[in-house]
Amino acid sequence: MNSIGMAVLIGLVAVFAMLDSRLLGRLNFEQPLVTSAIVGILLGNPAAGLASGATIELMSMGLVQVGAATPPDMVMGGIIATSFAILTGSDPETAVAIAIPIAVLGQLLGVTFRTIIAALGHRADAAIEKGNFREATNYHIVWGTILYSTMYFIPVFLAIYLGTDFVQGIVDAVPAWFTNGLNFAAKLLTAYGLSLLLSMMASKGMMVFFLLGFFGCAYLGLDVTGISIFGVLLAFILMSVKYQGGSAATAAAGIDDDYDPLEDDEL
Amino acid sequence: MSENTTAIQVSPNKRYSQYFWRSWAIQDSWNYERQMNMGFLYGIAPTIDRLYPDENDPEQVAKRKEAYERHMAFYNCTPQTSAFVLGLASSMEEEYARDPENFDPETINAVKTSLMGPLSGIGDSFFQGTIRTIAFGLGTALAAQGSMLGPVLAMVISAAFSIPITWYAGKFGYEMGNSFLDRLQSGTMEKIMYACGIVGLMAIGGMVATLIGITTPLTFSEGTVVLQDILNGIVPMILDLAAVMGMYWLVKHNVKTSWLLAICIVGGIALSALGILA
Structure with missing residues (x-):
C-alpha cells in the first residue's frame, strides 16, 4: 500500500472515532482499545494493534470528558501513535510515548475548533430569524458532522503522511503561552455560557439559589448531582411553606404558642 | 384553535426512534458557547414541525419561529439521559400548542435547565465512569493476552447499556409529560416554575464552582505570598464566580455576542500570557 492510501485509511478510522461521540452518543467506540485494533487490522498487524491499544487504553482510562472540560485528546493520540508504532515496528x-504529545496537540486543536464553531449557532439564529428552519437544523446535523470529521481527518492524514519527526516538530514549535492562553480562554467561554444560562433562569428574588448552589459546591465540596439533590429537597420544603398555606400556618401557630411563655418570662 | 386541527400525527414508535437517534446526535455541533443547544433543537425540531406544519399561515410560522428560538438556549446533558428531557420537552411543546392560553412556554426551558444538571451527573458517572471502566477494563485484559475479543466485548457491553437506556428514557419522558401535564392547573405551573427555578439555579451555581477552574499564578514578596492561597482562604472558587458575574453583568447590559466572544478569546490569551490568570 502506498503512503497516501494508508494515510487516507487511518484518517477514516479517525472519522469513525469522531462520529462515535458526534452521532452515536459516545458509545466509547472511540476508545484506543477499539481504534488501535482497527488500525492494526488495516495495517496488517492486528497483534501489534491490540498490544498498543491495551497499553494506551490503560493510560487514558482516567481521562473522562466531564462537562465542558477538554482533557488531552487520547482518541487522536491513540490512533496516530498506534499507526506510527506499527509502521516503524x-x-x-x-506508542504511549508518541501518543502523549499528540494528545496534547489534539486537545489544543479541539479547544480552538470548539471555540470557532460557536459561529454555527449564530448562523442558525439568523436562519431561524428568516424562517429558514431546515437551514437552521442543517448547521447542526450536516455542517457539524462535516466540520468535526474534517477536524479529525486532516491532522491524522497529515501526521501519517508526513511522519513522526514532523509531528514532534509542530508539538515543539507551538509556544506554551499560546497553548495556556487558549486553555484559559476556553474557561472564560464556559463562564460566558453559564452566565447566559443564568440570565435566562434568574428571575426576581431567585438569585439567592444560584449563590446557594455555588457556595454549597465551593465550601462543602459537593458535585453538581449532590447540589441538585439538595435543590430538589429544598424545593419541596419551600413549596410546602409557600403554597400549602393551611399546614404552614398551623406550624407557625404552634411555634408562636411555644414562644409566648418565653416572652412573658423576659417581660 | 387552528393548531388542534392541523397538527400532524405520527406513530409512537416513530416518535421514540426520533428521540433515540437525535439524542445520540446531540453533540454534533458541540461548542464552548451554548454547547449542545443546536443538538437539542435538532432533536425537538420534528415535534415542532408537526405542531405548526402550515408554512403559509403567518400565525403558525410565528409560533414555529418562537419554538425554534426557545430551543436555541444553552443546553448540556449526557446524550443517553438527555432522551428523557427531549421526550418530556416534546410533550410540553404539544401541550403548549393545544392550550396556548394556560401554558407558559417558559416552563419548557425551565424544566430542561433543571433536569440537565442532575441527569448529566447521573449519566456521565454511569456511562463514562461505571460502564466504561467495566467494559474497557475487561476488554483491555483480554486484548493484553492478544485476543481480538477484547475490543469486541468492550463495544458490546457499552452498546448493551446505551441502547435500551436511551430508548426508554425518551419513551418515559414523553409518557410522563402527557400524564403529568394533563393534571396541570395554572397554579401548578407556577409551582413547577418555582421548584425548577430553585433546582436549576442551584445546579448552575454548582456548575460554576466545579466546571470552570480559573486560578491565578500571581505571587508577592518573592513568592512567599501566593494570591491563590489567600483567595482560597476567603472564598474557594471566587475567581470562577467573579468571571461568571462579570459576564452576567455584560449580558444584562446587552453587550453584543461578538464583543463578548472577542473579550473571552483575546482577553483570555492576554491575561494568561501576562501571568495574571490561568
Whole structure:
C-alpha cells in the first residue's frame, strides 16, 4: 500500500472515532482499545494493534470528558501513535510515548475548533430569524458532522503522511503561552455560557439559589448531582411553606404558642 | 384553535426512534458557547414541525419561529439521559400548542435547565465512569493476552447499556409529560416554575464552582505570598464566580455576542500570557 492510501485509511478510522461521540452518543467506540485494533487490522498487524491499544487504553482510562472540560485528546493520540508504532515496528511503550504529545496537540486543536464553531449557532439564529428552519437544523446535523470529521481527518492524514519527526516538530514549535492562553480562554467561554444560562433562569428574588448552589459546591465540596439533590429537597420544603398555606400556618401557630411563655418570662 | 386541527400525527414508535437517534446526535455541533443547544433543537425540531406544519399561515410560522428560538438556549446533558428531557420537552411543546392560553412556554426551558444538571451527573458517572471502566477494563485484559475479543466485548457491553437506556428514557419522558401535564392547573405551573427555578439555579451555581477552574499564578514578596492561597482562604472558587458575574453583568447590559466572544478569546490569551490568570 502506498503512503497516501494508508494515510487516507487511518484518517477514516479517525472519522469513525469522531462520529462515535458526534452521532452515536459516545458509545466509547472511540476508545484506543477499539481504534488501535482497527488500525492494526488495516495495517496488517492486528497483534501489534491490540498490544498498543491495551497499553494506551490503560493510560487514558482516567481521562473522562466531564462537562465542558477538554482533557488531552487520547482518541487522536491513540490512533496516530498506534499507526506510527506499527509502521516503524516499535513496541507498545513507544506508542504511549508518541501518543502523549499528540494528545496534547489534539486537545489544543479541539479547544480552538470548539471555540470557532460557536459561529454555527449564530448562523442558525439568523436562519431561524428568516424562517429558514431546515437551514437552521442543517448547521447542526450536516455542517457539524462535516466540520468535526474534517477536524479529525486532516491532522491524522497529515501526521501519517508526513511522519513522526514532523509531528514532534509542530508539538515543539507551538509556544506554551499560546497553548495556556487558549486553555484559559476556553474557561472564560464556559463562564460566558453559564452566565447566559443564568440570565435566562434568574428571575426576581431567585438569585439567592444560584449563590446557594455555588457556595454549597465551593465550601462543602459537593458535585453538581449532590447540589441538585439538595435543590430538589429544598424545593419541596419551600413549596410546602409557600403554597400549602393551611399546614404552614398551623406550624407557625404552634411555634408562636411555644414562644409566648418565653416572652412573658423576659417581660 | 387552528393548531388542534392541523397538527400532524405520527406513530409512537416513530416518535421514540426520533428521540433515540437525535439524542445520540446531540453533540454534533458541540461548542464552548451554548454547547449542545443546536443538538437539542435538532432533536425537538420534528415535534415542532408537526405542531405548526402550515408554512403559509403567518400565525403558525410565528409560533414555529418562537419554538425554534426557545430551543436555541444553552443546553448540556449526557446524550443517553438527555432522551428523557427531549421526550418530556416534546410533550410540553404539544401541550403548549393545544392550550396556548394556560401554558407558559417558559416552563419548557425551565424544566430542561433543571433536569440537565442532575441527569448529566447521573449519566456521565454511569456511562463514562461505571460502564466504561467495566467494559474497557475487561476488554483491555483480554486484548493484553492478544485476543481480538477484547475490543469486541468492550463495544458490546457499552452498546448493551446505551441502547435500551436511551430508548426508554425518551419513551418515559414523553409518557410522563402527557400524564403529568394533563393534571396541570395554572397554579401548578407556577409551582413547577418555582421548584425548577430553585433546582436549576442551584445546579448552575454548582456548575460554576466545579466546571470552570480559573486560578491565578500571581505571587508577592518573592513568592512567599501566593494570591491563590489567600483567595482560597476567603472564598474557594471566587475567581470562577467573579468571571461568571462579570459576564452576567455584560449580558444584562446587552453587550453584543461578538464583543463578548472577542473579550473571552483575546482577553483570555492576554491575561494568561501576562501571568495574571490561568
